[in-house]
Amino acid sequence: MxxxxxxxxxxxxxxxxxTLVTNYLDFNTDMGWAQQYLxxxxxxxxxxxxxxxxxxxxSQVGAEEAMQADQVVWSEQGRLHLxxxxxxxxxxxxxxxxxxxxNGYALAGMTxxxxxxxxxxxxxxxxxxxxxxVTAIDGSNRADIxxxxxxxxxxxTSGNTAEQATTILVYGSEYAKGVGYNxxxxxxSDTRGANEPDFKTFSNKPIIMKDYYEVSGSDTARVGWVETxxxxxxxxxxxxxxxxxxxxxxxxDYLEMSMLEGVxxxxxxxxxxxxxxxxxxxxxxxxxxxxxxxAITARGNLTSGITGxxxxxxxxxxxxxxxxxxxxxxxxxNMMFVNRATSLAMDDMLASMNSYGAGGTSYGVFNxxxxxxxxxxxxxxxxxxxxxxxxxxxxxxxxxxxGGINAAYSAGAIRGVMVPAGTSTVYDQQLGKNxxxxxxxVRYRASQTDDRKLKTWVTGSVGAATSALDAMQIHMLSxxxxxxxxxxNFMLMK
Numbered sequence: 271m272x273x274x275x276x277x278x279x280x281x282x283x284x285x286x287x288x289t290l291v292t293n294y295l296d297f298n299t300d301m302g303w304a305q306q307y308l309x310x311x312x313x314x315x316x317x318x319x320x321x322x323x324x325x326x327x328x329s330q331v332g333a334e335e336a337m338q339a340d341q342v343v344w345s346e347q348g349r350l351h352l353x354x355x356x357x358x359x360x361x362x363x364x365x366x367x368x369x370x371x372x373n374g375y376a377l378a379g380m381t382x383x384x385x386x387x388x389x390x391x392x393x394x395x396x397x398x399x400x401x402x403x404v405t406a407i408d409g410s411n412r413a414d415i416x417x418x419x420x421x422x423x424x425x426x427t428s429g430n431t432a433e434q435a436t437t438i439l440v441y442g443s444e445y446a447k448g449v450g451y452n453x454x455x456x457x458x459s460d461t462r463g464a465n466e467p468d469f470k471t472f473s474n475k476p477i478i479m480k481d482y483y484e485v486s487g488s489d490t491a492r493v494g495w496v497e498t499x500x501x502x503x504x505x506x507x508x509x510x511x512x513x514x515x516x517x518x519x520x521x522x523d524y525l526e527m528s529m530l531e532g533v534x535x536x537x538x539x540x541x542x543x544x545x546x547x548x549x550x551x552x553x554x555x556x557x558x559x560x561x562x563x564x565a566i567t568a569r570g571n572l573t574s575g576i577t578g579x580x581x582x583x584x585x586x587x588x589x590x591x592x593x594x595x596x597x598x599x600x601x602x603x604n605m606m607f608v609n610r611a612t613s614l615a616m617d618d619m620l621a622s623m624n625s626y627g628a629g630g631t632s633y634g635v636f637n638x639x640x641x642x643x644x645x646x647x648x649x650x651x652x653x654x655x656x657x658x659x660x661x662x663x664x665x666x667x668x669x670x671x672x673g674g675i676n677a678a679y680s681a682g683a684i685r686g687v688m689v690p691a692g693t694s695t696v697y698d699q700q701l702g703k704n705x706x707x708x709x710x711x712v713r714y715r716a717s718q719t720d721d722r723k724l725k726t727w728v729t730g731s732v733g734a735a736t737s738a739l740d741a742m743q744i745h746m747l748s749x750x751x752x753x754x755x756x757x758x759n760f761m762l763m764k
Contacts, residue, residue, distance in 0.1 A: 315498050315512075323519050324665040325526040328752075331605060331689045332710035334723070341475045342713045342753055348468035352384045352440040358395065358428045364438060366413050379413025384465040385440060386451075392439045393417060397426045403444060472569075475534065476715055476751040477559045479524060483517040485510040487732050487740045514744055518726075521746045525724070529712060529752040530665070532561030559751045562710070562760075563684060569757035571598075574764050584619060585653075591688075591761060592654050599759040601690040603657045608686030609666035609676065612763065616660060620651055663687070688761035709759065714750040722749040 354366045366380045385391070385404055393400045402419035417425065417438075428436045489510055499505045500515030535545065535557045549555045566572070571594055573587065595601070608616070650659040666684060667673045676683040690709050714723040725747045728734070732742035754760070 315496050322668075322670075323523055324668060324671055325523050327607060327663065327665065328526055328529060328710065328712060330661075331691075332712060332752075334712045334714060336716035336721075336723075337476070337713040338715065338717055341473050342751060343471060343473045344753060344755060345469045345471045346756060348470060352389075352465075354380065354383055354385070354438050356393075356436050356438050358425060358436060363408075363414050364393070364417055364425075364436075366415065366438065379411060381412040383412070385415060385438070386443075386465075388443050388445050389440045390442045390444055391417060392437075392441055393425055394437045394439070395425060395428050396436070397428075400425050474560045474713075474751045474753060475556060476713065476749045477528065477532070478747065478749045479521070479528060480745070480747050481517060481521045481524070482743055482745045483514045484730075484741055484743045485513070485732075487730075487742070490732055490742060510742075517744070518746065521748075522724075525748055525750065527665070527671070528559070528561065529750070530562050531564075532559040532752070533564045534558040534560045560754070561752060562687070562754055563762060565752075565754035565757045566687065566760045566762040569754075570760040570762060571758070572762050572764055585623075588653055588658075592656055594761075595656065595759070599690065599756060600655075601759050602655060603659070603691035604761075605689045605691055606658055606660045606686055607663035607666075607689070608660060608763065609663060609673065612685045613660060613662055658688075659691075682764075684762065684764055686763035688763070690756070690759040709755050711753050711755075712750055713753055714748065722747060724748050 356364050356366045358364050366383045366385065385407070387404055387407060389404045391402060391404060393402065400417075400419050400423060402417045402425075404415055405418045406416035408414035419425065490508070492509075493507050494509045495507070496509070497505060497507055498509065498512035500512060500519065506512075544557045545555055548557055560568075571591075573591060595604075606616075649661075650657065652658070663686065665671050665673075666676060666686065669677070672684060676685070716722060727745050728742060729736045729745065730739045730742045731737065
């Protein structure tokens with residue numbers, strides 16, 4: 271069954287930059303003062319879209335903190351154990367690779383690895399799994415190491431494509447009696463010292479967002495016939511109150527949407543069009559900010575579901591997600607914010623787990639009874655050692671936001687996001703100490719002089735006059751960025 275939306279739905283963008291006759295009752299037509307009968311005026315503005323704002327996601331899963339710098343820098347721990355991708359050449363020499371790209375492995379070898387002589391290793395190649403010991407490290411190119419297996423098996427040559435992936439894992443070491451570190455037969459074969467812990471440093475920069483509303487002094491004293499309401503609870507017959515409240519609510523949504531959708535130009539390229547527009551031609555300033563979706567795409571996990579239609583709507587897909595989380599931080603509690611289609615698909619998946627799901631409805635399992643409405647929705651479930659809590663994400667449903675994009679462009683649709691609950695321990699370079707923070711938190715510029723979290727001020731001659739302008743201008747400004755710590759624990763459903 272297909273659903274066809276009405277052709278005259280009130281779904282066009284609402285804000286305009288001028289007053290239109292369609293916004294007011296026209297008494298100059300034949301249906302106005304020229305007729306002898308007074309029309310029945312319904313003064314109350316109908317709230318046909320319910321709550322129109324989409325903000326609230328970040329307030330549920332994150333926190334807000336002040337900052338005074340042009341960027342925020344944080345570091346994250348590296349992995350504890352030594353495990354590297356590698357290739358094996360025709361001479362059966364293992365070359366530890368420095369990086370991996372989408373097509374295979376970078377050709378440059380890693381010379382700063384932590385593998386040392388006498389380390390016992392597992393070499394997992396497409397042809398099998400081998401256990402042996404590191405017997406030689408090339409003095410001129412430390413990326414090249416030699417591994418002898420315990421059963422004298424020769425490790426076959428591997429290629430450097432993703433299908434020919436080879437992994438080397440250090441699981442211990444073995445030394446002869448009376449032999450020191452990095453020594454073989456009493457001579458120094460490798461002078462490398464102790465291993466140092468590794469960490470990665472990430473950064474983000476705030477962006478400045480602005481908006482304003484302006485109304486002439488005459489219009490502030492003009493009464494309308496429509497009784498308006500706003501999401502903030504204000505009401506009245508002065509139309510400019512409605513317009514100002516809508517501008518403020520829309521700007522508040524922009525603050526959250528920018529933290530979700532933002533992208534950053536880290537190349538500082540002078541040829542960047544946005545860079546030239548903001549800072550002028552031939553400049554080298556980075557623009558934009560890294561939002562949640564971009565951070566997860568670059569450093570986190572992606573899932574498109576087993577069927578490729580809805581993400582995470584099959585237990586097999588959830589098992590794959592669990593396996594990936596096991597290889598990352600293994601955070602037990604995760605919150606899922608999903609669109610309506612994915613939410614219903616998850617409900618159907620969980621309902622099918624009931625033994626009576628295929629042939630009828632069970633009362634006890636779903637806490638239903640004969641005298642109450644059927645409840646086939648689920649707010650959470652536990653699989654393995656993980657708890658998942660599900661919530662609808664209005665931003666992904668509303669036709670005026672991501673919901674409309676998802677419906678029109680399925681290839682780039684975002685159907686949900688998994689966010690780990692709890693806090694992470696990070697080193698704050700500004701404060702110079704370790705702190706516990708939520709995985710997501712917003713940083714905004716603030717000092718004792720100026721708080722730019724959400725700054726508003728009024729100019730003009732209406733009310734408290736600040737200028738000769740016969741108008742009231744309400745300005746809004748914010749300078750902020752999102753810090754996504756431990757993006758490897760997040761999952762983006764596409």
